[in-house]
Amino acid sequence: MSESKNLLPLFLTVAARVDKRSFDDVTRESVITDLGIDSLSMMQIVGEMETELKIQIPDEDLVEIITVGDLCSKVEHRLV
């Protein structure tokens, strides 16, 4: 991975806000559903990340996302 911004901390902050609970021991390899995040919460997390970063993440970017890292990479890509 390049020196681009690491979005894991932002993901964790936003996920905690959306699901109203804290997340521990999460890495980029963590599988999103294993964290108990359902698809509705996941989309709200995306929405809040968009607001925080003032970017748009098109729907096409959000397919085949399995791990936290998959999501972070897609968002990081939009920041470039």
Place this chain on the structure above:
Amino acid sequence: MRTFVEVLRDNSVYAEHAHTFLRMDGTERVISFPELWRLACGRAHRLHALGLHKGARVALILPEPDAFVLAFLGAMTAGLVPVPMYPPLTLAKMDAYGETLRHILHASGADTIITAAALEPMLRKHLLEVPGSANVRLILTSELEGETSERPVPPCDVKLDDLAFLQFTSGSTHQPKGVMVTHRNLAHNAHAIMFDGLRANASDRGVSWLPLYHDMGLIGFVVAPLFAQVQVMFMPTMSFIRRPSSWLESLHRFRGTITFAPNFAYALATRAISEEQSGAWDLSCVKALGCGAEPIHADTLSRFAARFQHCGLRPEALLPCYGLAEATLAVTFAALDEPLIVERIDKRAMERGVAETTSSDDALELVSCGKTFPGHELAIVGECGARLGDRSVGEVWVRGPSVARGYYEHPGASAETFVDGWLKTGDLGYVASGELFVCGRAKDLIITHGKNYYPQDIERVASDVNGIRAEQCVAFARSGPDGSEECVIVAEAHKLASPELRGLVAAVKQRVRAELGLLVGEVVLIKRNSLPKTSSGKVRRRDTRARLEAGTLALLLERPRVLSVPKARASRPHAE
């Protein structure tokens, strides 16, 4: 009685009326009613020029509301039969999506897809370039734009008994069924919704984020409002899902009077919208907050009403309704401007099929979905086929001019569901003083977050996972923590050690999510040959569910209740 195309044409005199489309990138597009007609005619001519003629089925995969609505109106004006399809689901696997598309294309006989440039590469890779795929032509919306003559004239005549479009919300993904909706169906149902149900007039304004490939969004907001010259603000579904506040914000900003959503959306809005976001809203303009498409919970609606009362929201605006694609859309509406009618029903009596009210705490709470429309008839029918009286639970049957013509090229399924003018809905309910209460489902459908899943699809995917005994599993619905239904899978597993069994549970959840986009609530692994079956070897979903609740299944692995994380969220107090 007019066809939808005639309505579009006649509406072109309302130059001051317009639809507003919010797009994913935040921009807004306003299209006046005369412009809507001009653009529809332009697209209709382009479609004819591309070799598509009256009666041809054409699939639409268009996530942006403006592109979808214009293509849909253009295809209808051209006399084509649009087949609205859902865009790729977020979080799902693309090859599974491609497979679903192929089944719908096959069932509808559509060989053309109108889509957006952004989706083209994905469709090429997962649909067109897959070996064995039939010839499918992609038309991009950009090919339908361009100059048209100044006097809009449709290229052909569309009649009331022509097929208007095919609605694919029924059947499993492997055997999808397209409901044949005619222009006559549309006209009747649109009148029922707008005039009998909503008493709408040209000063009303609709706001919708509902998916346009689904009946509630499509008939409810693309078709019906134009019959009453009602202007609509369309938002992308994902805008609401990503930012639930955007729905009510739009009602406030657009001075919306009519909106509809499934139960889960009311729960989500109550949970996710902050006081700060709602502080300045004035929602006193809203006269109808329709609720349908999935089981309705009284407490979800009352919490929503209480939460936004300080914005001027009137609780009487909540309007539960019942409908299904096979009846075009709407079957019953609760009375406008009336409080919710909620009944507390004795659970024991309910098991006998009788809906007796009770004052006991341990009761089933059911919300009335209202009465049926003039010209339509409702019947509750017992298993023996006899009509039942008030407060007896049976299958809901509907008759009237909104009932669709059947399933497209599916005579067997049509004959089972459409009988002597009656539509057998597959839903269970009872009637009391003319009010319909829906309390269950004769079909084993799982409805979560407004989307229907067929257990056969889930079972097929789960049963493919290594370690699960082939075809020895069932999927069914139970009431989930957030008011929506959740899916439970009970499966026979090969003998393994506990850590491996835990891995197997995760693998099943993972696979179902990847292939179907569905998050499974619980996977229960049981011993081989212990799944309840009929004498002919068919799985028994209800029986399995009852045994799971009673604790009499032969479990291989203790059920980890603590893992059910969303429960913790739902049980939190709702005050901020």
